[in-house]
Amino acid sequence: MLESKSYKVFKVFNAIFLLLVVFITLYPFLNVVAQSFSSEAYINSGKVSIIPRGFNVETYKTISRDSMFWTNYKNTIIYTVVGTLISMFMTTIFAYALSKKRLMGRKFLTMFAVFTMFFSGGLIPNYVLINSLGFNNTMWALVVPGAISIYNMLIMKSFFENMPEELEEAAAIDGLNTYGILLRIILPLSKAVMATMVLFYAVGHWNSWFPAFLYLDKKELFPVTIYLRNMIAGATGGVSAGASADNLTQISANIKSVTMVLTILPILTIYPFVQRYFVTGIMLGSVKQ
Template identity: 65%
Template sequence: MVTTNPPTPDLTRVRSAGIVESRGYRVFQVINTSALVLIVALTLYPFVNLVAKAFSSEGYIVAGQVNIFPRGFNTTTFTAVMSDPMFWLNYRNTVVYTVVATLIAMALTTTFAYALSRTHLKGRTFFIGLAVFTMFFNGGLIPNYLLINSLGFKNTIWAIVLPNAISIFNLLIMKSFFENFPKDLEEAAAIDGLTTYGIFGRIVLPLSKAVIATMVLFYAVSFWNNWFQAFLYMDRSDLYPVTVYLRNLLAAATSTESLGADSAQIASNVQAVTMVLTVLPIVCVYPFIQRYFVSGVMLGSVKG
């Protein structure tokens, strides 16, 4: 009996997963890769352009000749800003405000979200509705100012860290995550004798690193970039965060006030310098929590 072997598949068209690539699929890969590269380039260009302007001279910036590489390289503005002791004092304030505010926000958000995720909580619907209500309605600027002033929080760190301690958007994300947390783990922990606080602290939180890292990033960026509350509630320059310092620097530059260096030079690229100095710490921190962030933003896409 004569047997014939089946035709050998084209190995160049077979991926490691065993999927045969059709011509249409290869065309899709090329188009998809090209589109992603274009999107990345368009996303990065504004930041690269800012960095280039921060190190470029006034003439090239005014003439619009600075794109992705500095022209007429100089560090005049950086020197003027970073040689000021007030800059470093305000930078320290920003770090302190951001760390304290993020810790308080995470403590309140995680506990509130976990409580709202428990279906047996009495008044759960009321508290969810109350939280969502605050997303659309608030007391307004003047009542908030009067409240902060009456509480004695003016010119203190609490005026910065407490008013925005809970973001309802972040709260709802964490609530959704906790609602999909495996109930078997919590029941097993309860059988072993853990209380609600023990389950939350020893079981739930250690297994929620992705959503926690994502929320930490959201809160930290928000508090780091926040300048209006400090501008509103702080009267002393030594209490300002660095964002207010840089905002005042930009305002001074646009009104041609000198900072001990050539005012025309500073007026030309101070906006780029302020943006670079403000965003640089967040850019440096992001790679360390990027792997948690990627999984955290996909929380609602797959349910267990």
């Protein structure tokens, strides 16, 4: 089809507008990355935009030389992997059960779950519960209490409800029980929503720091978010990382930028592999057909 002149003009302006939106979206991130590689003088004078000025990697070197940083980084990876696996297992079986209209007490269980989205016991009762369970200074204090996100569970429940019942009926006729239907029929057809939930849970566990701040006392058990928080707050800082006095000013100037880059880098690495499932999973799990 021949394109009209007005349509060609529209495409040009549309492309310019979208490029502008992309630039506005990326600018804060590019600015943070640029500051993390810039020298203290340029950062304090506000001369850093999206290109590093006075290229400097002293803060990266200082942090990377500290063995505790790598220990805490390893802890974060372990907590994220274990926490995501536990969350996916519990969310999947809960959502699948609630998606069945034949389940007795289905409405009550759904309302009970939704109730917990808006009301909780509070900080002190939660701390007392974790302490009474003996979870203090263990990984379980971080991955068990918030194992199920009700928001994620409702999305997955809606996704399961939209799947044709004839699939499960045919599988049951072929001799599969409930667990076989879930493992061999439902889950292979739910890659989109499963990938989306994995991304949600993994990001949540990776960025989490407050539960570790409450329940962990040993530095060797801290996630990397606590380590970097302490760096910013001055609880550890350059001295514990072995920095000289001449480098402390530089470290204090761009520690926040370095912290943000080190925290989000793994997520940015993983996201492109699950991005194609992301929108599909959200839409299929949030729209009732």
